[in-house]
Amino acid sequence: MTPPWRLAGTLIPAMAFLACVRPEGWEPCVEVVPNITYECMERNLYKIPSSIPSSAKNLDLSFNPLMFLASHSFSRFPELQVLDLSRCEIQTIEDDAYWGLNYLSTLILTGNPIQNLAPGAFSELFRLQKLVAVEINLSSLEDFPIGHLRTLKELNVAHNFIHSFKLPEYFSNLTNLEYLDLSNNKIQNIHCDDLYVLHDKSNLSLDLSLNPIAFIQPGAFNKVKLGGLTLRSNFNSTHVMKQCIQGLAGLEVQQLVLGEFKNERCVEEFDKSALEGLCNLTIAEFRLAFLDDFPEDTNGFFKCLVNVSAVSLANLYLNSLEGLPRDIKWQSLKLVKSKVNQFPTLALPSLKRYIFTTNRGATSFAEFELKNLEFLDLSRNGMSFKSCCSQSVFGTTSLKYLDLSFNDVITMSVNFIGLELLEHLDFQHSTLKQASQFSAFLSLSKLLYLDMSYTHTQVAFHGIFSGLVSLQVLKMAGNSFKDNSLSAVFTDLTNLTFLDLSKCQLEHVSPGVFDTLLRLQFLNMSHNNFVLLDVLSFNPLQALQILDCSFNKIESSEGQELQYFPSHLTTLNLTQNPFDCSCKYQSFLQWIKDQRQLLVEAKQLECAMPPDMRGMLVLSFRNATCQINKIVIIVTVVSVLVVSVIAFLVYKFYFHLMLLAGCKKYGRGENTYDAFVIYSSQDEDWVRNELVKNLEEGVPPFRLCLHYRDFIPGVAIAANIIQEGFHKSRKVIVVVSRHFIQSRWCVFEYEIAQTWQFLSSHAGIIFIVLQKLEKSLLRQQVELYRLLSRNTYLEWEDNILGQHIFWRRLRKALMDGKPRSPEGTADAENNQQETTALT
Numbered sequence: 001m002t003p004p005w006r007l008a009g010t011l012i013p014a015m016a017f018l019a020c021v022r023p024e025g026w027e028p029c030v031e032v033v034p035n036i037t038y039e040c041m042e043r044n045l046y047k048i049p050s051s052i053p054s055s056a057k058n059l060d061l062s063f064n065p066l067m068f069l070a071s072h073s074f075s076r077f078p079e080l081q082v083l084d085l086s087r088c089e090i091q092t093i094e095d096d097a098y099w100g101l102n103y104l105s106t107l108i109l110t111g112n113p114i115q116n117l118a119p120g121a122f123s124e125l126f127r128l129q130k131l132v133a134v135e136i137n138l139s140s141l142e143d144f145p146i147g148h149l150r151t152l153k154e155l156n157v158a159h160n161f162i163h164s165f166k167l168p169e170y171f172s173n174l175t176n177l178e179y180l181d182l183s184n185n186k187i188q189n190i191h192c193d194d195l196y197v198l199h200d201k202s203n204l205s206l207d208l209s210l211n212p213i214a215f216i217q218p219g220a221f222n223k224v225k226l227g228g229l230t231l232r233s234n235f236n237s238t239h240v241m242k243q244c245i246q247g248l249a250g251l252e253v254q255q256l257v258l259g260e261f262k263n264e265r266c267v268e269e270f271d272k273s274a275l276e277g278l279c280n281l282t283i284a285e286f287r288l289a290f291l292d293d294f295p296e297d298t299n300g301f302f303k304c305l306v307n308v309s310a311v312s313l314a315n316l317y318l319n320s321l322e323g324l325p326r327d328i329k330w331q332s333l334k335l336v337k338s339k340v341n342q343f344p345t346l347a348l349p350s351l352k353r354y355i356f357t358t359n360r361g362a363t364s365f366a367e368f369e370l371k372n373l374e375f376l377d378l379s380r381n382g383m384s385f386k387s388c389c390s391q392s393v394f395g396t397t398s399l400k401y402l403d404l405s406f407n408d409v410i411t412m413s414v415n416f417i418g419l420e421l422l423e424h425l426d427f428q429h430s431t432l433k434q435a436s437q438f439s440a441f442l443s444l445s446k447l448l449y450l451d452m453s454y455t456h457t458q459v460a461f462h463g464i465f466s467g468l469v470s471l472q473v474l475k476m477a478g479n480s481f482k483d484n485s486l487s488a489v490f491t492d493l494t495n496l497t498f499l500d501l502s503k504c505q506l507e508h509v510s511p512g513v514f515d516t517l518l519r520l521q522f523l524n525m526s527h528n529n530f531v532l533l534d535v536l537s538f539n540p541l542q543a544l545q546i547l548d549c550s551f552n553k554i555e556s557s558e559g560q561e562l563q564y565f566p567s568h569l570t571t572l573n574l575t576q577n578p579f580d581c582s583c584k585y586q587s588f589l590q591w592i593k594d595q596r597q598l599l600v601e602a603k604q605l606e607c608a609m610p611p612d613m614r615g616m617l618v619l620s621f622r623n624a625t626c627q628i629n630k631i632v633i634i635v636t637v638v639s640v641l642v643v644s645v646i647a648f649l650v651y652k653f654y655f656h657l658m659l660l661a662g663c664k665k666y667g668r669g670e671n672t673y674d675a676f677v678i679y680s681s682q683d684e685d686w687v688r689n690e691l692v693k694n695l696e697e698g699v700p701p702f703r704l705c706l707h708y709r710d711f712i713p714g715v716a717i718a719a720n721i722i723q724e725g726f727h728k729s730r731k732v733i734v735v736v737s738r739h740f741i742q743s744r745w746c747v748f749e750y751e752i753a754q755t756w757q758f759l760s761s762h763a764g765i766i767f768i769v770l771q772k773l774e775k776s777l778l779r780q781q782v783e784l785y786r787l788l789s790r791n792t793y794l795e796w797e798d799n800i801l802g803q804h805i806f807w808r809r810l811r812k813a814l815m816d817g818k819p820r821s822p823e824g825t826a827d828a829e830n831n832q833q834e835t836t837a838l839t
């Protein structure tokens with residue numbers, strides 16, 4: 001045994017060695033899209049790997065110590081469109097470093113401590129649209145050599161050491177520039193001619209956040225038109241803020257953003273007068289974020305914002321919105337994460353969009369009057385709604401979009417009277433009360449989207465979705481249905497294309513549930529308790545493309561129904577189901593194999609049953625195993641059939657078989673009797689007085705089996721006949737008379753005897769005809785008639801001579817096959833015969 005310390009002693013150097021020596025063909029870059037996208041992030045590269053093909057369009061070389069970009073560094077990649085050189089420790093960029101990159105649209109240089117930037121560093125780059133030069137130790141825009149980049153749309157020089165806001169002359173060349181990010185620099189003062197080059201531009205968005213601005217010269221922005229201006233965390237007091245805002249006078253801006261950042265709060269006490277200067281600006285959209293100490297009384301606060309069309313207030317300690325000016329023209333108001341005391345009851349006739357979300361403090365909804373409101377988002381406030389929903393609640397009849405998701409209890413009491421224009425309705429993750437007690441949506445014939453997911457709704461009422469004739473999307477995930485059975489609640493939803501029924505504890509689908517959903521394209525039934533993939537219920541969904549039945553308890557499906565599966569399906573998710581891979585579901589398993597191209601993760605589907613196949617992949621299921629099993633089954637079935645037939649035959653021909661057995665048991669010569677006599681009981685007198693006397697008492701004596709005498713009492717008569725009669729007798733004497741023919745019993749005995757004769761070749765039947773019989777009577781017993789003509793056939797005569805001849809012939813017939821007695825009585829017999837004959 002090697003001691004552990006010695007093992008470690010050899011292993012650690014070995015591992016260190018392996019870590020340094022890279023194996024042959026070591027590939028430093030990840031090929032994200034072959035020939036197009038390569039990612040070589042943090043590979044300790046000193047130069048661009050030669051393995052990258054020249055067709056590459058996107059190249060990420062970030063976090064490699066490239067240090068230095070020589071001219072023509074990238075000429076090998078003329079197709080390059082996106083080049084990321086973030087944090088490559090680049091200190092020097094030579095002239096023509098990006099030469100040949102005629103298609104480059106995005107260049108990222110973030111985090112390089114550039115000290116030497118050659119004047120021709122960005123030469124060419126005829127199509128560059130976005131240049132990210134964040135944190136590159138840039139101290140001035142003046143000597144940044146980008147004046148020729150006419151296609152530039154976005155320039156980000158945030159996080160540098162720029163002190164001057166004066167935009168250099170070359171900006172007049174950048175006619176396409178839309179976005180300039182100067183945030184987190186060192187700009188303190190803004191002067192009148194700083195924006196001189198922008199005077200004929202109208203669509204530039206400027207971000208000056210996080211600059212320690214102390215002074216803006218009034219008029220600096222006069223007659224300037226901007227797409228956007230962002231000034232967050234720029235001022236270290238309300239006073240500075242107020243002064244600077246006044247300095248913005250004359251600016252015409254699409255979107256003005258003021259405020260601070262969550263972690264960058266400079267203004268300690270906010271004074272509403274700070275915004276007074278906004279009256280001299282033209283603003284379309286106003287945003288304010290992260291201001292502490294919002295004034296208790298908002299009176300006058302918004303007086304310079306009455307002409308703004310959209311206002312967004314986020315993360316403010318805004319207690320109330322009372323006292324808004326009467327002439328306010330806002331069309332859109334967004335209040336997010338504000339600390340309101342209660343739900344603000346607004347009365348803004350101009351308002352069309354109202355977003356009031358994620359606000360702490362508002363616990364219950366209060367009615368308001370917003371006549372022209374079309375879009376209302378009240379989500380994520382944890383509020384309760386006592387009576388939902390009607391025109392009087394929101395004071396509008398124009399509402400098209402209503403989002404009440406992620407709230408508390410919403411009691412449905414009115415069926416959207418006056419809100420017939422609604423197109424979008426969202427209740428998800430709120431608790432809906434009484435939603436399944438009446439047709440709450442009856443009047444919403446224009447509704448396109450309804451989300452009721454996770455609303456604790458138990459669907460019991462069939463008319464719950466009545467009236468939603470235009471509905472395209474219905475989300476019901478996380479609810480439940482009465483008896484866990486999906487019933488016909490979707491009858492009106494003929495335009496539905498998307499239906500989510502996941503996590504609804506469903507077990508069955510009632511027949512006809514989907515019959516009207518002829519346009520449905522997406523159906524999610526995952527996370528339910530279905531045991532069967534119910535193909536027939538999906539059959540009407542002829543437009544269905546995506547079906548998710550994952551996370552159920554599906555073991556199989558009816559094999560013969562699979563042909564009815566919706567034919568336009570492109571995706572079927574059956575993952576996480578306990579498939580039964582028994583042969584009885586062979587056709588289903590085969591179907592899975594055939595449909596693998598539309599099945600999600602088909603290769604990972606596993607069997608859960610039978611136990612010996614658990615964990616086996618469904619795709620590896622082999623039909624051959626079942627063929628063998630089939631053969632086994634067929635053999636079993638056939639054997640059972642054969643056994644049954646045999647049993648039946650045995651039953652049917654019991655007597656015959658017994659005879660067969662008897663024949664074997666009583667071999668030749670062991671016969672106890674010479675003849676078994678079959679006769680009708682009516683002829684018993686003749687048998688006793690004539691037959692028995694003559695044969696048993698004559699010489700040699702014959703032993704006769706007579707059922708009146710030899711049958712064992714108590715044993716069933718048929719068994720007696722067989723065992724005692726036929727088995728033990730060599731011959732059969734049939735006494736044929738009118739009585740015999742008419743008696744069924746005798747016929748039965750005779751039939752048995754016939755079989756016996758068939759089985760035993762030596763045996764013969766001797767017929768004794770007692771009276772002259774009419775031929776017609778005989779012909780009724782066709783078989784008997786035939787046998788009479790074929791076998792020994794003796795007629796009993798009334799005269800003595802005839803009787804003598806009769807006995808002689810009968811004895812002769814009986815002698816046939818009789819074993820000779822040891823005393824050698826054959827001659828004596830003959831003699832005796834002769835004597836009898838002579839007497």
Ligand SMILES: *[C@@H]1O[C@H](CO)[C@@H](O)[C@H](O)[C@H]1NC(C)=O
Nearest residue numbers: 033034035036053054055056
């Ligand atoms: C990548 O480029 C090489 C050489 O130009 C070519 O042979 C190969 O087919 C390309 N691969 C793909 C996926 O386009």
Ligand SMILES: *[C@@H]1O[C@H](CO)[C@@H](O)[C@H](O)[C@H]1NC(C)=O
Nearest residue numbers: 113114115116136137138139
């Ligand atoms: C920034 O560049 C200047 C020269 O322009 C240099 O002296 C200074 O060290 C650089 N700073 C960093 C952090 O590289």
Ligand SMILES: *[C@@H]1O[C@H](CO)[C@@H](O)[C@H](O)[C@H]1NC(C)=O
Nearest residue numbers: 146147148169170171172173
């Ligand atoms: C503006 O573009 C023209 C033509 O491309 C060029 O001659 C001029 O030097 C550019 N101006 C600056 C300041 O770079």
Ligand SMILES: *[C@@H]1O[C@H](CO)[C@@H](O)[C@H](O)[C@H]1NC(C)=O
Nearest residue numbers: 178179202203204205227228
């Ligand atoms: C103005 O700039 C924005 C981006 O800031 C852009 O989306 C919009 O298309 C531009 N409008 C015009 C007219 O150039």
Ligand SMILES: *[C@@H]1O[C@H](CO)[C@@H](O)[C@H](O)[C@H]1NC(C)=O
Nearest residue numbers: 188212213214235236237240
């Ligand atoms: C605000 O900034 C000015 C100038 O940068 C500075 O003189 C003053 O001390 C700062 N005030 C506070 C409260 O930080």
Ligand SMILES: *[C@@H]1O[C@H](CO)[C@@H](O)[C@H](O)[C@H]1NC(C)=O
Nearest residue numbers: 246249250276277278279280
């Ligand atoms: C608006 O600007 C004018 C001068 O342009 C100035 O007299 C006035 O005080 C300004 N108003 C506000 C509210 O700043």
Ligand SMILES: *[C@@H]1O[C@H](CO)[C@@H](O)[C@H](O)[C@H]1NC(C)=O
Nearest residue numbers: 278279281303304305306307
């Ligand atoms: C709002 O617009 C009206 C007319 O369009 C104008 O008279 C009024 O001064 C404007 N108010 C502000 C604060 O800009």
Ligand SMILES: *[C@@H]1O[C@H](CO)[C@@H](O)[C@H](O)[C@H]1NC(C)=O
Nearest residue numbers: 445446469470471494495496
């Ligand atoms: C259903 O959708 C079709 C096509 O999108 C549309 O033409 C039809 O008007 C819709 N039916 C209803 C009742 O909205």
Ligand SMILES: *[C@@H]1O[C@H](CO)[C@@H](O)[C@H](O)[C@H]1NC(C)=O
Nearest residue numbers: 477502503524526527546548
């Ligand atoms: C179906 O719903 C489940 C859970 O609600 C979700 O995880 C899954 O992504 C959905 N399926 C599809 C295809 O969107």
Ligand SMILES: *[C@@H]1O[C@H](CO)[C@@H](O)[C@H](O)[C@H]1NC(C)=O
Nearest residue numbers: 526527548550551571573600
């Ligand atoms: C089923 O597969 C689809 C397609 O890959 C996927 O979007 C969906 O999330 C899957 N369902 C679940 C419940 O994971």
